[in-house]
Amino acid sequence: MRRPLWFAFLLHRVSGLLLALFLPVHFWVLSLAVRDADALESFLSLTERPLVKLAEMGLVFLLAVHIFGGLRLMALELLGWSSGQKTAAAGAVALSLGAATLFLLRAI
């Protein structure tokens, strides 16, 4: 049954998995700050590359869509807000795309 809320579920699951994969890398880079300042500097210089900026936009989108999608599910399950779920899911995606685009515009 390929319906909008199925895609919302898929997006939430995939974004969660990708963020879980990203976290160890994130912590590794953070650890450079205490272990090796030069290595951190050279790694952070990568973020000036356009492709990395684009990847960061993707990351912001994943984070935002997981947060807003999660808030939608919590409102549905804990507050009983079950009407208008398709609109809420579409709103979560739109908001996330907006946040990611804003991030990219500020980054470039």
Place this chain on the structure above:
Amino acid sequence: MGTLIVNVARGDATERRSERFEVPAYESQTVLDVVSWIQQNADPTLSYRFACRVGMCGSCAMMVNGVPRWTCRTHVQKVAKGGALQIAPLRNLPVIKDLVVDMDPFFDKWVAAKAVHHPSRGRAEPMAEIAPDEPGRVTASAGIECINCAICYAACDTVSGSPDYLGPAALQRAWTLVNDAKDGARDAILDAVSGQGGCHNCHSMGSCTTHCPNDLDPLSAIAGLKRETMRKALRRA
């Protein structure tokens, strides 16, 4: 009068095939009328289930063009695509033959969810008085018109992905009992629906609510169970 091209899923669990029938089209024809026409005029060996023909018994549900529907109340002209119909047995249940599925797993899960009435008074005691507008009664009443057709169960992708999942119908029934002041085993029901395959398996995709032919809302019922089981776990902690 035109002709409908109808592809019907045939065979038993081991050997499945599709057979094509040409069925005369009539005005106000239901999908069940089409299946019955095939059985009465083209192939008497076609197996399918129906009883009431008026949307009460819940026995004629099938997949129609990939969507689970009560066939007795589904008009052909609303669902046929280019004058064609694909009719198959309900998804997520083992096929016995042709359009007939084994409903045992579906009903076994009602029992596993403890979705049966647990008396709280004996027959010698007076009946509990419950006002129709009590909040618990209103919540319970919202889910009691289920006709056990298993359309929600067939529509549910979580059932497809995890066969242990109790499914929308059993969980909705459990929710009506949790809200029924006359039921004497509220905690036992909450325990039964919070374990393996319970309400927390639901991913809130809402196909159950979308496809329920009686306009019930199992999605909200399951959300209610999630709330109550969480509340119970917090009380315990």
